[in-house]
Amino acid sequence: MSQSRVVMVKTRGAFSTDGMLDAKRVQAMLQRGIGLLGEHGRWQDTLGAYFRSRDIIGLKINTIGGKAISTRPELAESFARLLTAGGFPADNIVIWDRTNRELREAGYSLRMNRAGLKVYGTNSRGVGYGSRLVAHRNVGSLFSAIQERIVTASVSLAILKDHGMAGVTAGMKNYFGAIHNPNKYHDNHCDPFVAEVFETPLIRDKHRLSIIDALRVQYHRGPAYHARWAEPAQTLIFSTDPVAADFTGWRLIEQLRAGAGLPTLEEEARYPDYILTAARMGLGRARSKDIRLIVEEI
Amino acid sequence: MKRRRFLKLTAGAGAAAGSGLCALCLDLEALQDPSNLSRVEARFYDKLPDREIECRLCPRLCKLGDKERGYCGVRENIGGTYYTLVYGKACIVQTDPIEKKPFFHYLPSSSTLSLATAGCNVNCKFCQNWEISQVRPEQIRHFDFPPAAAVQAARSQDCPVIAYTYSEPIVFFEYMYDTSVAARAAGLRNVVITGGHTKPEPLQELLKVVDAVKVDLKAFTQDFYTQYVRGELQPVLDAIKVIAQSGVWLEIVYLVIPSLNDRPEDFGNMSRWLLQSVGPEVPIHFSRFYPAYLMQNLPPTPVSTLENAYRIAREEGLRYVYVGNVPGHKGESTYCPRCETRVIHREGFTVRDIRIRDGCCASCRQVIPGIWD
DSSP states (O other): OOOEEEEEEEOSOOBOTTSOBOHHHHHHHHHHHHHHHSSSSOHHHHHHHHOOTTOOEEEEEOOTTTTTSSOOHHHHHHHHHHHHHTTOOGGGEEEEESOHHHHHHTTOOOBSSSSSOEEEETTSTTOOBOSSOEEETTEEEOBBHIIIIIOSEEEEEEEEEEETTTEEEOTTGGGGGGBSOGGGGOGGGGTTHHHHHHHSHHHHTTEEEEEEEEEEEEOSSOSSOOGGGEEOOOEEEEESOHHHHHHHHHHHHHHHHHHTTOOOTTTTTOOOHHHHHHHHTTSOOOSGGGEEEEEEEO | OOOEEEOOOOHHHHHHHOSOOEEOEEEGGGBOOTTOOOOEEOSSEEEOSTTOEEEOSSTTOOEEOTTOBOTTSSEEEETTEEEESOTTEESEEEEEEGGGTTOSSBSTTOEEEEEEOSOOSSOOTTOTTHHHHTSOGGGSOOEEOOHHHHHHHHHHTTOSEEEEOSSOGGGGHHHHHHHHHHHHHTTOEEEEEEOOOSOHHHHHHHHTTOSEEEEEOOOSOHHHIIIIISSOHHHHHHHHHHHHHHTSEEEEEEEEOTTTSOOHHHHHHHHHHHHHHHOTTSOEEEEEOOOBTTBOSSOOOOHHHHHHHHHHHHHHTOSOEEEESOTTOGGGSEEOTTTOOEEEEEETTEEEEEOEETTEETTTOOBOOSBOO
16 A cells, blocks of 8 residues: 655745745745645646536634634635636635634634635524534534535645644644534544544545644644744645644654653643544554655745 | 514424423514623633633533633633633523423422523433534524523513523533522522532532422443443432432432333442432432434333333332323322322323322321422
8 A cells, every 4th residue: 555645845934023924935835735745746736636626625724723823824825826826716715614703813804705715604694504413423513514515625724733632633623613513522632533523424525635734833732822832833734644644743743842842742641542543444544654754845 | 562482492402392382482682693602700610820721610620721612612711711601691491391300399380481501511412402402602592691581581471490401501500500599589499400410519509599400310330421421420429419418309310211221220220329329209200212312223212111110219119200201101190108199190291180288198198208389
């Protein structure tokens, strides 16, 4: 069996001295990362392999951390522009999360009923959660209508953070924002719930790509923002394997923790078992030897 | 003239209710933006470093970072202070007969003003009210209904009792507590319908201001609580003992689910424990399960299973045993343990006849425990 490909694109100087993110630099990181994920190195070809021309593409972001530690608007909007440049109409792209309030607080401008790119939350008027209770293994949830009936293809455009209960939050756990009751699935370090939510057909069948925002990583005391333990790692992680992407993010968090002299997540009894559970369920790979990690610096 | 309408139950609560509901008229204008949650500081939590908190309301002891919510979904850490989001934010307000709770030894045939908010601290796979208990408050329609409004509504509807019910009242502790205090001051009484999954400190505080508690004892094994409730049994047993010792009236319900908690030894073990821990006079209701929520694949409980539970509990020495959710069954009625006279005749939620005088059997003068007036 071939390895899962994970691309890690790093840069320097992505943030200006006042903390602003250089959108052009982010765009370049995206183009490089997407390109390296594919066989031929051209981001246009790679995107063409992941999405159909008529897809409604959902970019599921994570905005619970407010402006300080959410998926950066520059990243989400840059990726939307890349899709548009790749031939996918802006009308068919939705940047979304749970609530409009969280989107606004994270710096997004809402756009729902206008032509072009859409940005809105599940709690928007006329959206909400589906009425069909989805029961899957240990999970019973209503799904955001955006995930359930609006989008046909999904990208987890997640923020990478340490998480007090889960250990790590990244691409798979980002989909907790697609269900109505994530509070019910944080027991036992979210294991096996993150994997089981991801495995539901509404997620798994639509998921195309994980892009993990590690531009600034909360590597300790997450998921809330604490400047003391937030590292501008200036990194993006890309993979079509959701487990390998999360595994790579987890490794990065451990590196940052080690660099700061902090104990490992295992030593803090916050080992993110759900990532290994997801691998055992066949959702992807979670061993270094099964992952081909391509690290690129631009 | 104001537009008025009947506020209807959600589908889940309706299923629990059966039929014959008397809904309360409410002003449409009172309905609020669903995102309009309360921000009242919660009780029973500790502030930790780095804006974290630890909740001490229930055995989960949720430890939460900034902007995180507890398992219940209705309490949130905002900047290192823990808030209840549902204070005065009722999602159900209606009148019910007290028999529906069920309370069989507490003010028979009384009307209760029943209140609920969103949220619960367990996740029972068989929950009949999951549309309110397993959602966040912003996901369902709710309205401003502060304690004073609840008291006023109870009085205007001739309800001598306010019942905190349908979801898990412990998670709206502050709202329930303040409403109970206001209700008592107005001469009303308070009853609580709970899973009992709580810490002793809030429970003891609550017992100072309420008059009766019904505990849903969902099984008598930790394995069941782990698999089907996602909670712990021991705190529930501890809560039952605390309530019994407090003098607040206590009744127990055991929902009998085919193949999951219906073994004769389950009934026997539980009955012996009740006998030893709270005595023979605490009423126990064996209720019939109907498919709900994540448990649609099991049939309704056979009546014979409920009758078996009834028989075992009686043989173990419990004196007031009932069969629930089987309208018209003789096990719905109360019988004098000495002369076996039917002292309260019930059919469904309707009380047909009461033959209790001054708290005693009208035939033989045996004391029948309960709060009768």
